[in-house]
Amino acid sequence: MTNPKTLYEKLWESHIVAESDDAPSILYIDLHLVHEVTSPQAFSGLREKGLKVRCPERTIATMDHSTPTISLSLDSADDMAIAQLEQITKNCADFGITLYDAESDGRGIVHVIGPEQGFTQPGKTIVCGDSHTSTHGAFGALAFGIGTSEVEHVLASQSLLQTKSKTYEVKFEGELPFGVTAKDMILALIAKIGIGGGTGHVFEFTGDAIKALDMDGRMTVCNMAIEAGARAGMIAPDETTFAYLKGRPHAPKGDAWDAAVANWRQLPSDEGAVYDKSVTIDVSALTPMVTYGTNPEMGIPINERIPSLNTGDAAEQSALSKALKYMDLSADEPLKGHPVDVVFIGSCTNSRMSDLRAAASILKGRKVADGMRLLVVPGSETIRHQAEAEGIDKIVRDAGGEWRFAGCSMCLAMNGDELEPGQYAVSTSNRNFEGRQGKGGRTILASPLTAAASAITGKVTDPRELM
Amino acid sequence: MKSFTKITSKIIPLPHIDVDTDQIIPARYLKVINKDGLAEGLFDSWRRLPDGSPNPDFPLNQDEYQGAQILLAGDNFGCGSSREHAPWALTGWGIRAIISTSFADIFRNNALKNGLLPIVVSESTQTSLFDLTEESPSATTDIDLASQTLSLPDGSSVSFEIDSFSKTCLLEGIDQLGYLLKHDEQIAAFEESRLKV
């Protein structure tokens, strides 16, 4: 019998174009997703060198980062954003690439629309000039973020120079307790292994608790693999994956569907496959998680206190005191009950239907706290329409929140949706770095349930108290 | 790409771990459609006080470090966003090499494509370098890529690792895309073979 292989090894081996002793391997890329912020310089590079896009049919573009979310028109965007959006429109037209532009129904955050349209499929290699490309690994794809030089490489050659990563099994065992979600699972992992814990590795998320998640939850988990430094995060495809994909606009149809599913069934890691590293987390012991600091590893269970200043080695202690100074929070104090100014529900981590439904379940029939600004931003226009059909927009508005058009919005605050200096936000996004949601803004990462509960009370709140 | 052979420079200390690319260059600077002017946004929030004036405590604002090319940082430098604007901003300011105990994967890849050398050293070397920058900020260090050595002002030297492909590309200033395009036939053959399955 041949050596048992992991999911990652199977994808790696089946995409090698060439190998050499004195250069990295050449890896073939099945799907290249493009957005307006990290692509203009790559297209300029092609023009300077007189190159074409090798496979326009394997390239899909959208506008998400710098687009306004208060209207579908670009009128409210600033001049630089408009120039960037015009540039991607021209680049896609010149090079024959499909663009989900401002008026398109399918437009949305790049990592939301890839799966939603059925472009993201098991067994594919997927890249994008965006670190959260790891999201697509939820389908058993090998998906990772690249820089703009590499965007140019893939546009020109449909391949990339890559060295093989190590493998890391992250096993989530047990059953998720009431009020605890996929977001809490991944925040708990990052708090445990640290933001550099996965560097050089590709995660494979396994275990009963992963199998029990729907695709939205699996995407939330894989989305934040990069926040632990991993090159990618992957989950073996199964019936849940196939049921999600079946009938999507760009998923295979008819006989091709049956053939594809038969292939996809071969992808899961073989019995006895060996990983370079592994960790196990018992999810039945988890509670909702919140972050208190300025990177995603600075997270605690909502009912625990912020760590003491003497936690960890000298470098960690200095990072903790720097973070707490920025956040204007105190060591050894609880975070629960701390006043909150803004709640942001959105981003490629948590802007899908199940996230919006979870938030709506708490907001329904309630009002946000006085002075609270609640922003709910669906991940795609398709999701917005579906949520509106279910009345979620009305629930948000009746609660006193703002219901927006799709986009990245306050996740990275490039489009005018931003925190004011000193404000505290409970956010369902993925990064609490200094200034990420606006210069001087302070981010507390949490699940949609925790975010919605905090919007109602105006304080960091355990959602189970409102459920 | 600008080639990298040897540099001699003072070392700018940035004694923080987990410096993320949002700190290196915040998103508000990412609306450009070229690579110009990004140095302006380098470490924006640390370099400027809330009123926009230069923060005198931040090393990039100090006379001592004007023209310096080497940055010394804490562990896990460049984590977070994949924005290549980070190495563009660093090289735009004049940084050619960064020394740390580890780098985030995507940042490392991006740096190497822009003539910016990420050098991984042991914790003890990192500590002695931080001590050195405190004791004699104007002392200079040599980096020689061909021999993969750092020569410290006290006369000692430390060797560092780099894969041979990245090294050749840096030494000769080669754009890696050329290498990929030379494999056009193999890429076509790969595409053919998959159609048959």
Ligand code: SF4
């Ligand atoms: S939602 Fe946030 S993390 Fe996701 S692609 Fe947009 S900016 Fe990046």
